[in-house]
Structures are given as structure tokens and as C-alpha cells.
Amino acid sequence: MAEDDDFPSSSDPEGAGCYFSDQDDVLEETVLQGLEDGHEEDCQWSVSSVITKESLLAAQKEDLRKVMDLLSLREQHARTLLIHYRWDVERIFELLDQKGKERLFSEAGVTIIQHKDLDLSSSSDPVRCNVCFEDVSSSTVTKMDCGHDYCNDCWTEHFIVKINEGQSRRIRCIAPKCNAVCDESVVRNLVSARHPDIADRFDRFLLESYIEDNNKVKWCPSVPHCGNAIRVEGDTDCEVECACGLQFCFNCLSQAHSPCSCLMWELWTRKCQDESETVNWITVNTKPCPKCHKPVEKNGGCNLVACICGQAFCWLCGGATGRDHTWSSISGHSCGRFKDDQEKRTERARRDLYRYMHYHNRYKAHTDSLKQESNLKETIQGKISISENKESKIKDYAWVTNGLNRLFRSRRVLSYSYPFAFYMFGDELFKEEMTTEERDLKQNLFEDQQQQLESNVEKLSMFLEKDFQDFSDDEVMDTMSHVINLSNVVDRLCKQMYKCIENDLLYPLQRATHNIAPYKSKGLERASELSLCWDSDRSMSVKTNPEDSCTQRNSTANGSGATLPGRYSVILHGSSSDESGCSSRKRPRTDTLGGAARFDLNMPAEVVDKS
Amino acid sequence: MLDVSRVQKELVECNRDKAISGVNITLHDGGSDLSHLSGTITGPVGTPYEGGTFRIDIRLSREIYSKDCTNLKEWNWSRLTFVEVLPSMGKCTEQELCAYPFEPPKMQFITKVWHPNISSQNGAICLDILKDQWSPALTLKTALLSLQALLSAPEPDDPQDAVVAQQYLRQYPTFVATARYWTEAFAKRTLVGIEEKVQKLVEMGFSEDLVRNTLESVNGDENLALEKLCSG
Numbered sequence: 001m002a003e004d005d006d007f008p009s010s011s012d013p014e015g016a017g018c019y020f021s022d023q024d025d026v027l028e029e030t031v032l033q034g035l036e037d038g039h040e041e042d043c044q045w046s047v048s049s050v051i052t053k054e055s056l057l058a059a060q061k062e063d064l065r066k067v068m069d070l071l072s073l074r075e076q077h078a079r080t081l082l083i084h085y086r087w088d089v090e091r092i093f094e095l096l097d098q099k100g101k102e103r104l105f106s107e108a109g110v111t112i113i114q115h116k117d118l119d120l121s122s123s124s125d126p127v128r129c130n131v132c133f134e135d136v137s138s139s140t141v142t143k144m145d146c147g148h149d150y151c152n153d154c155w156t157e158h159f160i161v162k163i164n165e166g167q168s169r170r171i172r173c174i175a176p177k178c179n180a181v182c183d184e185s186v187v188r189n190l191v192s193a194r195h196p197d198i199a200d201r202f203d204r205f206l207l208e209s210y211i212e213d214n215n216k217v218k219w220c221p222s223v224p225h226c227g228n229a230i231r232v233e234g235d236t237d238c239e240v241e242c243a244c245g246l247q248f249c250f251n252c253l254s255q256a257h258s259p260c261s262c263l264m265w266e267l268w269t270r271k272c273q274d275e276s277e278t279v280n281w282i283t284v285n286t287k288p289c290p291k292c293h294k295p296v297e298k299n300g301g302c303n304l305v306a307c308i309c310g311q312a313f314c315w316l317c318g319g320a321t322g323r324d325h326t327w328s329s330i331s332g333h334s335c336g337r338f339k340d341d342q343e344k345r346t347e348r349a350r351r352d353l354y355r356y357m358h359y360h361n362r363y364k365a366h367t368d369s370l371k372q373e374s375n376l377k378e379t380i381q382g383k384i385s386i387s388e389n390k391e392s393k394i395k396d397y398a399w400v401t402n403g404l405n406r407l408f409r410s411r412r413v414l415s416y417s418y419p420f421a422f423y424m425f426g427d428e429l430f431k432e433e434m435t436t437e438e439r440d441l442k443q444n445l446f447e448d449q450q451q452q453l454e455s456n457v458e459k460l461s462m463f464l465e466k467d468f469q470d471f472s473d474d475e476v477m478d479t480m481s482h483v484i485n486l487s488n489v490v491d492r493l494c495k496q497m498y499k500c501i502e503n504d505l506l507y508p509l510q511r512a513t514h515n516i517a518p519y520k521s522k523g524l525e526r527a528s529e530l531s532l533c534w535d536s537d538r539s540m541s542v543k544t545n546p547e548d549s550c551t552q553r554n555s556t557a558n559g560s561g562a563t564l565p566g567r568y569s570v571i572l573h574g575s576s577s578d579e580s581g582c583s584s585r586k587r588p589r590t591d592t593l594g595g596a597a598r599f600d601l602n603m604p605a606e607v608v609d610k611s
Numbered sequence: 612m613l614d615v616s617r618v619q620k621e622l623v624e625c626n627r628d629k630a631i632s633g634v635n636i637t638l639h640d641g642g643s644d645l646s647h648l649s650g651t652i653t654g655p656v657g658t659p660y661e662g663g664t665f666r667i668d669i670r671l672s673r674e675i676y677s678k679d680c681t682n683l684k685e686w687n688w689s690r691l692t693f694v695e696v697l698p699s700m701g702k703c704t705e706q707e708l709c710a711y712p713f714e715p716p717k718m719q720f721i722t723k724v725w726h727p728n729i730s731s732q733n734g735a736i737c738l739d740i741l742k743d744q745w746s747p748a749l750t751l752k753t754a755l756l757s758l759q760a761l762l763s764a765p766e767p768d769d770p771q772d773a774v775v776a777q778q779y780l781r782q783y784p785t786f787v788a789t790a791r792y793w794t795e796a797f798a799k800r801t802l803v804g805i806e807e808k809v810q811k812l813v814e815m816g817f818s819e820d821l822v823r824n825t826l827e828s829v830n831g832d833e834n835l836a837l838e839k840l841c842s843g
Binding site: 130131132133134150154157158160161174175176177178 | 614616617620621712713714740744746747748749
């Protein structure tokens with residue numbers, strides 16, 4: 001299912017609003033507006049951005065900068081510190097207050113005491129290296145910030161072993177019990193002289209620390225992997241959409257599953273995998289034997305069924321019976337009469353199964369509808385273009401696509417609301433949390449909302465499937481007002497349902513915490529492109545003189561301090577000259593939020609300095 | 612690659628003052644392989660190990676690493692993260708890159724020891740400097756000295772042998788007695804002693820070859836050997 005963001009740019013809220021005279025008018029407008037610019041509104045508190053291979057450096061620049069400025073550190077020391085404290089700048093500042101600079105540094109392996117005798121020792125006397133036990137000339141010896149010196153060959157070997165062990169991010173000094181992390185530039189220089197490939201690897205691991213050692217950044221779980229990572233600022237209990245189009249839950253990395261919590265979703269998918277097809281067949285075709293509880297299939301004949309264990313039972317009620325029967329009755333048995341079932345367990349197992357079936361069927365029905373409706377997208381596009389070319393005073397068909405997107409989103413919510421209800425009101429997770437009365441009450445409350453949502457979603461679906469291209473203007477107007485109205489209602493109902501889940505169902509829970517990704521009225525917002533190089537690539541294709549910008553790119557690259565290898569700088573610096581105008585042509589939604597302003601912070605520090 | 616010249620220097624250095632340090636390193640079985648050594652340490656005075664001589668098997672890694680790896684990271688589905696693929700796991704040209712002293716030597720007690728941080732079964736040692744705390748600036752001699760220190764100061768909270776550690780913590784006198792007994796039984800045999808035992812057992816009517824093999828298999832314990840010989 002591809003829920004695309006590409007709304008036609010022609011749609012304007014006022015235009016839609018004027019056909020529509022209701023007291024809901026104001027709300028309508030805001031909703032449509034919301035549909036359009038998609039960036040303010042509900043969940044400001046978690047903003048996601050894509051980190052591509054190229055923007056990885058830029059993404060971490062901001063954090064590095066903050067730490068470098070506050071503690072007046074060199075970049076490599078700031079990086080060591082950040083790696084140790086998992087790129088949590090706030091925590092570093094907090095710990096700075098608590099522990100003081102010295103402990104903060106020493107725990108992370110940062111040594112800033114400069115050994116002044118570094119230059120004095122550079123006489124021509126040979127020095128004994130304490131690793132290879134050779135006497136080497138002092139020019140081939142390197143002293144680390146912590147004051148320990150060894151010959152370059154031994155350092156190099158040490159670095160290579162550590163890099164191969166996957167320790168790139170925290171290569172300690174050779175000296176026993178010395179906690180200092182080795183200067184990354186020394187590592188890079190020494191290793192690249194002998195094994196450039198390993199030095200490259202070292203650099204990449206350092207860069208990727210920002211993703212690997214960071215709670216706020218995760219790799220996109222796409223297969224085959226798109227190469228992107230997503231950064232979330234604010235609440236990390238959210239769902240995100242990667243630039244590659246994959247929507248996933250940032251917390252558990254499986255597909256987006258709100259309003260189910262991650263635990264619920266995990267249990268549900270496992271249950272569905274385990275049971276789906278078999279269980280389907282079993283519930284439809286068999287009844288459990290009252291004695292041995294094996295599922296028994298009725299392969300013909302009358303209602304007296306015999307299990308292989310020898311037990312005879314009535315197919316109608318599932319109760320145990322004797323073996324004598326006539327075509328019309330089983331001797332000693334009448335299931336028309338209500339009797340408290342002795343075999344409660346059988347009953348119970350069956351009820352559980354039916355309960356699961358109930359929720360699963362509805363979940364599946366809506367998921368299937370969603371699949372079918374996504375085909376509708378193309379058909380509707382066709383209908384729109386027919387309509388637009390028609391002799392008619394109605395020219396704006398944005399309401400159709402808007403309505404369709406609303407349908408997709410609410411259908412999704414609806415389908416996931418069933419597994420949610422399965423666990424919310426089942427015994428598996430919250431049995432101890434609610435009394436039966438409470439549970440019934442809550443279940444009624446929830447199901448009322450769910451049913452309302454369900455019927456409105458179906459209605460919306462019905463109106464959207466109409467062949468409005470053949471309609472008269474009046475009929476189109478009528479359909480449109482219905483679609484817009486229903487969209488509103490459905491959106492409101494979704495919001496209400498989430499509110500109910502949050503306030504009435506999950507909030508009172510004492511023991512378990514289930515975090516649920518918030519409802520996004522406008523659908524998941526695709527992670528914004530932090531990657532400045534994206535823009536630069538586009539601007540390259542737009543610009544009339546590509547060579548110009550090429551030279552510009554190179555010159556800035558050369559000018560940079562090159563603390564990290566040139567290739568990263570090249571890509572990033574090139575982008576700094578770009579204006580947001582070019583990118584916004586392709587992505588109309590990004591320019592409304594003033595993306596440039598927000599991304600300024602993420603530009604390479606050097607660029608920020610210059611401007 | 613194994614730094615041969617360093618190992619040679621270490622051997623010379625170590626054996627210069629072996630009488631004082633109580634630490635001795637030789638090539639294993641008098642062979643010529645510099646990557647397989649055997650060391651001995653004397654039991655520290657004032658411990659249950661006093662008077663014993665403990666043999667330690669030392670292997671220096673010549674691990675094969677490889678270069679020109681293209682596939683360095685792999686998406687791991689169970690952990691949902693990228694894992695570094697060590698070059699040795701990739702399919703690429705192999706090349707000897709690094710080994711001792713950049714990787715820790717592998718050490719194991721050959722002599723049986725009753726100690727919380729040494730396996731009573733196979734002599735495996737639990738000591739941080741032989742693992743992640745190894746530093747290339749340490750030497751075989753310092754490592755063996757650390758083992759000696761370990762004998763005088765056990766760390767029962769980080770045990771290799773849970774049974775011994777429990778005993779150490781709960782029944783200390785029993786622990787001391789057992790450790791002393793093991794030292795007597797396993798760490799004090801001399802070549803002369805062995806010959807005497809062999810002769811004794813041969814006189815009992817067992818063939819010399821069988822006696823030697825059996826004694827070897829029970830680390831020179833005469834009683835155990837006799838038991839074994841009798842049970843056939």
C-alpha cells in the first residue's frame with residue numbers, strides 16, 4: 001500500500017470550502033488546510049528526518065558543535081565523548097554539572113592534558129618501544145594525548161586489530177589500564193598508510209556511531225536496505241515514513257501498527273502466523289470433542305458424531321451423548337433445553353478460539369479492503385482526469401484524493417483497532433488490571449466508537465467508488481459534500497477513538513505501560529530530508545551550468561578543515577550553496593514549513609561559521 | 612603476524628631472573644614452535660599453593676585475517692541492526708595480519724589447581740588481562756606474574772569454577788584443605804617421584820607401558836592410577 005503524499009498542488013482549501021455551506025465550515029477548512037501543508041498540527045513533539053549516507057556527517061555536526069562549543073573541545077574529543085554517552089547531548093550537560101569536567105572526560109576516555117614535553121623528546125636518540133622491544137628512532141614514535149608512546153608500527157597493528165574486532169569507536173591506548181581513547185586522526189593517518197581500506201572502514205564506523213550508538217536514530221528496516229536511517233526528535237514512541245516509502249514503528253521497527261502497542265502487535269502477528277490458516281479451517285469445519293478436546297470433523301451423516309477416542313457427541317451443541325440415536329434425536333439428549341455445561345473447559349477453549357476468530361476476521365477484512373481500495377487510487381485518478389476535461393463548472397477534484405487518503409488512513413486505524421481490542425479486553429495482557437464489570441463497560445464504550453467509525457468508513461468508501469465522472473453537476477456536488485462530510489466525521493471519530501484508548505483504556509492501567517503511536521490526522525509524515533545533498537543533486541540538474549557548481553563544490557571541499565575524509569565534505573559543502581526553492585518544486589509540502597531554517601543547524605559547522 | 616623477534620626477546624628476558632621471579636617459560640615439549648610455549652610458576656608463599664610448581668600451556672595466536680573485504684556490514688534480522696562482519700567471515704583473500712602481542716596469549720593450567728578462578732576440570736583461567744584487558748605492552752612474564760598474583764588473591768565473585776567459588780565463600784577451611792591437597796597431589800611430583808611410582812606399580816604386576824600411560828592420565832597420582840589399573 002503506497003500512501004503517497006503527492007497531493008496535486010492545484011487543490012486549494014477555499015475553493016473546496018465555498019461549495020460547502022455547513023456550520024462545520026470552519027472545521028472543514030482547517031482540516032483541508034491540514035491535509036495540504038501537513039507540518040504543523042497534532043504531533044509537533046516528534047519530528048522525524050531521514051539520514052542518508054551522504055547526510056550522516058551533517059546530521060551529527062550539530063551535536064558535535066554543541067559539545068565542542070560548551071566544553072571547548074576539539075572535534076575528535078567531542079566525538080569520543082558523544083560516542084561514550086550515546087549522543088545524548090543533554091545527558092552530557094547534566095553529567096557535567098554532577099560530575100565535573102574531569103570525571104566526565106576521564107570516564108569517556110578523553111584526555112586533554114597536553115604533554116608539553118612532546119617536542120622536547122624529539123631528539124634523534126633512539127627510543128625503546130615497549131611493545132616490540134626494538135630501539136627505534138624517535139621520529140617513528142607517536143605519543144598519544146595520554147602521554148604513552150609506542151612505535152608507529154605497533155600502534156598501527158594495535159589499531160588494525162581493534163578495527164577488525166569492531167572496536168573502531170573506542171580504541172583504547174596500548175598502555176595497560178590506560179583508559180584514554182586514541183586520537184582518531186592518529187588512527188586514520190597510521191592505518192591508511194598501510195591499509196587504506198581498513199582506514200575507510202574506521203571512518204565509516206565512526207560516522208555510523210551516530211546511528212548505532214544513538215537512541216534517537218535507527219536504521220530503516222527496509223529490505224533490500226535503502227541505506228537510510230531515521231532520526232526522531234521528541235517522543236520516540238511514534239511511527240515514521242522513510243524516504244524510501246516504508247512506514248514503520250520507530251520503537252519496534254515492524255510495520256506501523258498504531259493503535260496497537262508494540263507488545264500487542266508482536267503478540268498478534270505471532271498469533272496470526274501460528275494460527276491463521278489452520279485455525280480458520282478448524283473453526284469452520286470442526287468441533288472439539290467433549291472428552292479429548294480434539295477437533296472433530298463431521299464427514300457426513302446425522303448429528304451424532306463419534307470422535308476417534310470413542311466419545312459420541314451432538315454436532316449441534318457439542319455436548320457428550322450416548323451412542324443410540326434415531327434420525328431425529330439422540331437418545332437421552334436434547335440440546336434444545338438449556339443446561340449448564342459440565343465441560344466448561346471445552347466451551348472455554350472454543351470461546352477463545354471464536355473470540356480470536358471474531359477479531360481476526362474483522363482485522364483481516366479491513367486489511368483486505370485496504371488492499372482493494374489502494375487499487376482504487378489509479379481508477380480514481382482516471383475518473384478525475386475525465387471529469388476535469390468535462391464541460392462543467394466544477395474544476396476542482398482535490399476532494400476526491402483527499403477523501404481517498406482519509407479513507408486509507410481510517411481504514412488502517414480501523415483494522416488495527418481489532419487486534420488492539422482483542423488484547424485490551426482479553427485475558428492475555430490485562431486480566432488483573434480490570435474487574436469484569438469495568439472491562440465490559442470499557443469494551444462497550446470502545447466498541448461503540450469502533451462501530452461508528454466502521455460504518456462511516458464504509459459509507460465513505462461507497463461514495464468514493466461512485467462513478468462521479470458520469471454524474472451531472474448536481475450529483476457531483478452531492479457526492480462531494482458527502483465525501484467531505486464523511487471525511488470529517490471519520491477523522492473526528494479516529495481522534496475520539498485514540499483519545500478513548502489513551503484516556504479511558506490505557507491510562508488507568510496500573511502495571512503495564514503500553515505506548516501507542518499517536519494518531520496522525522494527515523497520515524504519517526514522510527521523514528523530512530535532512531540530507532542537504534539531496535537538494536544539491538537537484539539543484540545540479542536545475543542549474544544551467546553544472547560545471548560551475550562542480551568547481552564550487554570542489555573548492556569548498558578543499559577549503560574545509562578536512563578533519564574527516566574529503567568525500568563526505570564534498571557532498572555536504574556543495575549543498576550549502578543551495579536554496580530551498582529547487583527542492584520545493586518537487587516536494588510542495590516541504591517548503592511550507594520553512595525547512596531551510598530548521599536544517600540550518602545541521603549544516604556542517606564550517607558552513608555555519610562562514611555564513 | 613606473530614612477532615617472532617619479540618617472543619625470542621621475551622624468553623631471554625624472562626629466563627634471566629627465573630630463580631627470583633619464580634616464573635619460567637620454555638618452548639612446549641622442547642619443540643621449535645615459538646607460538647606454542649609452556650610456562651611454570653611457583654605457588655606463592657603463605658597460600659595453599661606454596662611449594663607447588665604449576666605448569667601453564669601458552670599459545671600465541673597467529674590468527675588469519677583477510678583484506679579487501681567488500682561486505683563489511685550485514686543486516687541482522689534477529690537483532691534488527693547492522694552487524695560488523697569480521698573479515699575472517701567474509702569470502703575474501705586471506706592474509707595474516709595480526710597476532711601476539713596485539714592479541715592476548717591463550718593460557719591454560721596444565722597442572723590441576725583448586726582455585727575459584729581456575730577450572731578444576733580443564734584448567735581454563737578467568738583473568739581479565741587474558742581477555743579484554745590485554746594490552747600489547749604486557750608480556751608473557753607479566754601475564755604469568757598476574758597468574759601468580761591470582762593464586763594469592765582469588766576473586767570468588769567472578770568465578771570460573773562455581774563449585775570451588777561456593778566452597779571458598781562458605782566453607783573456607785575446607786577450601787584451603789582441598790587446595791593444599793591438590794597442590795600436594797598434582798603440583799609437587801618430580802621426575803624421580805614418577806619413576807618410584809612406576810617401579811612400585813610394576814612390582815605389583817602391571818606392565819610398565821600400561822603403568823606409565825595410566826600415571827600420565829591421572830597426572831601422576833599413584834592411588835588413582837592403582838584404582839584405575841585394578842578396575843581394568
